[in-house]
Amino acid sequence: SLPENAKPGTLVTTLMATDADLEPAFRLMDFSIEAGDPEGIFDLAWEPDSDRVQLRLHKNLSYEAAPHHEVVVVVQNVEELLGPGPGPGSTATVTVLVERVVPPLKLDQESYEASVPVSTPAGSFLLTIQPSNPMRSLSSIQ
Numbered sequence: 001s002l003p004e005n006a007k008p009g010t011l012v013t014t015l016m017a018t019d020a021d022l023e024p025a026f027r028l029m030d031f032s033i034e035a036g037d038p039e040g041i042f043d044l045a046w047e048p049d050s051d052r053v054q055l056r057l058h059k060n061l062s063y064e065a066a067p068h069h070e071v072v073v074v075v076q077n078v079e080e081l082l083g084p085g086p087g088p089g090s091t092a093t094v095t096v097l098v099e100r101v102v103p104p105l106k107l108d109q110e111s112y113e114a115s116v117p118v119s120t121p122a123g124s125f126l127l128t129i130q131p132s133n134p135m136r137s138l139s140s141i142q
């Protein structure tokens with residue numbers, strides 16, 4: 001789960017792959033996002049000789065645009081190998097849940113002023129103070 005205001009660069013999760021090859025050159029891995037991220041909201045980062053890859057946030061999340069993502073990561077050998085290609089074990093799905101961030105309520109003005117004549121009876125109406133609607137101001141920004 002990530003709050004929708006998580007910054008680009010935020011680590012989502014780390015995935016690890018194993019390779020039974022003994023030859024180091026045949027163990028070099030290439031990771032990629034195969035599906036579930038058409039807008040490039042996520043990216044992958046790993047050291048060339050590492051068996052771990054970090055899935056990171058690349059762009060801002062938006063709960064309204066997508067409350068969750070199913071990112072499919074695939075690992076392949078860098079070397080062209082003989083034999084069967086990558087099997088089901090070469091892919092993993094990362095489900096990312098986006099948490100709504102509701103802005104705090106705010107009053108519509110920082111200060112209010114009302115003029116009241118001296119003779120005003122108790123219980124008279126002076127002025128209305130109300131919070132501005134955060135949802136309304138959000139949608140007017142967009």
Ligand SMILES: *[C@@H]1O[C@H](CO)[C@@H](O)[C@H](O)[C@H]1NC(C)=O
Nearest residue numbers: 004005006007008059060061
């Ligand atoms: C991403 O969000 C930050 C604040 O949360 C904002 O300042 C920035 O403009 C946003 N970037 C894009 C590309 O929308």
